[in-house]
């Protein structure tokens with residue numbers, strides 16, 4: 001009788017351990033996007049344009065380090081002042097890659113990732129040909 005109880009206890013313990021591991025993995029594989037889906041239904045991407053959308057963003061988030069005067073000091077000589085300079089980095093993929101914090105590029109701005117709606121607007125601008133409108 002004692003031996004049987006012991007075996008039952010061990011089996012229950014093992015089941016508990018398996019259960020713990022399974023539930024830990026379940027949490028481990030959850031990702032932020034599934035837990036908190038990004039709601040972009042209120043993100044207005046009509047009338048996205050270089051002067052109206054991209055320029056203010058550059059001034060606010062990038063030109064502190066990437067203007068003609070600041071780039072040599074803070075921005076690794078990457079100049080994002082003026083449309084033709086911006087276009088160069090749009091065309092080689094690093095502009096959007098770094099804003100997306102894509103692993104192949106340096107994350108920009110490095111301290112705070114751009115919000116999803118702004119990222120979507122930049123994407124729309126690029127998909128529409130990244131023109132100087």
Ligand code: HEC
Pocket residue numbers: 058061062063064065066074075076078080089094095098099104105106108109110
């Ligand atoms: C605080 C200064 C700072 C700010 C603000 C900043 N950058 Fe940078 N950026 C840098 C530095 C420094 C590098 C070079 C990083 C390196 O090579 O390690 C860099 C590199 C880059 C690169 C090249 C990335 C690559 O992997 O080739 C791009 C493109 C870029 N920045 C775009 C931007 C954009 C767009 C913004 C605004 C959304 C921005 N940066 C904001 C300092 C900054």
